[in-house]
Amino acid sequence: MRELTWRPLVPADAKASADLLNAIETVDRIGENYTEEDTLQELIDPYADLERASLAAFDGEALVGYVKVRHKAEAEAVHRVFLDGGVHPAYRRRGIGTALVDAGVAAAEVVHARHHPALRLVVDVHKAEHIAGVPELVRSRGFAPVRYFQRMEHALSEVTGVAVPGLRIEGWTAAADEEFRAVRNDAYRDFWGAAPMPADQWRNKIVNQTFQPEVSFLARDGGTAVGVLVTMSWAADTAATGVRDAHFMVIGTAREHRRRGVASALLGHALATAAGLGYDRASLSVDSADPAGASGIFAKAGFVPKHRYVRWAREV
Template identity: 30%
Template sequence: MSTADAVEPATTTSAPAGTSDPAPPTRTVAERAAAPATLPAVTAGGLTWRGARREDAQAVLTILNELAAADNAPFRWSLPEIEERLAAPYRDLDRDFLLGSDDTGTLRAFADVHTPPADETVARAILQGGVHPDRRGEGIGRELLAWQIARGRQKLAASALADRQVPAWLAVYMEDDAPETLGHTFERAGFAARRYYSDLRRDLSEPIPPVSAPPSGGTLRLVRWTPELDEPTRLARNDAFRDHWGSQPQTRETWAEDRTAFMPAWTYVVVDDAPDVAALLASPDTDDETAAALRAGEPLVVAYQIASKYVEDFEVRGFTFGYSDNVGVRRAYRGRGLAPTVMAAGMRAMADDGMRYAVLDVDTENPSGAVGLYATLGYEKQGGSRMLAIDL
């Protein structure tokens, strides 16, 4: 599945369009979450409900892809992605998942509530699920969403941020082309659009900008990703997205997730072989992990483009493509043309492997000028999606 992570919509929030940023909350997350002691029962449709098990991966994959098709999503899930989700050590399969089966044992409804474990400055509960198209119109979806909202409140109240006065919200994601009834269901439950994303693609048969050595007196080096550069790339990502509204850091554990479609051959980074360590250590923008890495003499990745190959999506979209999951440049290194450098290298590698297009998603309010950059590189909008949220 192509996850819209190029500019991290799943970790971004904002005030509603046309309004100023909300005032800092004056009550804790737990107080605002108002977690219910018990969860509402789902009785509509006469389904049998239970939590999830790791051996449910194939059944979950089937219903998620049926939901994706019914809701006009331009992606499909793969079995390794579902297996990874069900194996995550921080997910409570019994309490955070709800599976509804009919009399034949076939899965007809699915719900998942997820609180990212690395959140530091915003508490998020992300809701996913739905009802099989053959069983819609029976009231199952409304009751299932009510269960998710209640469980999301419980998880936020029990999270590591429960005692903090930070923003908190329940979030769902939907495609712009999804059925209107889906949006109406969310709106009736109190969700409102908070962020919009554009799905972009670039024809790789068109001339690709030449891949040249990055400028900076010879200290910067463009290289293909290697395992040794993975941790420096994580630190670069955390720095690059620190000034994006609501973006949360990636820990070693969360960074290692969502790699089932990862393509090292299409992933490029820029390394500074001779960084000004003293200046970086003196900068208030340098985080503690980067400072420790600098003192230890570890490689400093300053720009990157992480790419994946979502084969399951090719038939849905009608073309082959390489996907840029995440693109970023350290704040101290912006304005040097490094983003076009890593992207051009990635596009050329995708084209060499026979891909027809390069694809990515971008937050329409991205603060780093990414929208304009992608346009200059030949990317064009093909569709869009949005995040809807209940602000607590």
């Protein structure tokens, strides 16, 4: 084996990153496929400091492993940074993953010191439970499981909307985009690990090339925005599987308006709309200990569990 070359990631690595992630998908089967545009969006994330907080391993021109760390714009008491990475299946069990995780933790300390030095630092890793070798690797580097998330899916063969008296459902418009973000931030204030999403992060993570405005809605009670649902869909997934999936990336109800049917109304409306637009399936991810009790709402709406993710954490 040739000696690997190690350096930070740069936006020009988008094509190589997509190639690596698609090779990983052929083995890990988590349902994530990528285009170059998708990976570029991640590489230009304003909260991913590639120069200080990323490392990539290359075999010649081929990217065979990487790690990058994303810090929080805002944090209280605890600054939870997110460590993401992967190794090409043909290069696993050679120590590359261990080196990358160690580099990621060190990088987390660097960006933490720059942005939230007075707070406690916790490094999070989020991976599907079934991926071989991940538990052994992260446990060996001091991580422990702290939370579980469930991917749930809904076939869109037969769906009907849900009407709630007094509630009006509006579609996304550019003029209302800031209101969508504000409701999301209010709804997620007490969600574990969540933080307010600044406008630049919203543009990068939500209103990008995967955003589906025709299946994204705001719920109003009178003139007050009380709930939000944002849908995304990945062209690479559709091309790879033949299944057009409407992924409900953001679902939230303002805290003062919970348990009044807002989320159920948004779900019903979004499911019916997606079905009418020719989507084959809807999907979402739910925290196992969601304070809003969302897992029960989703099951009632017809979503069924697909696979589970583990959130691993290490306090540094």
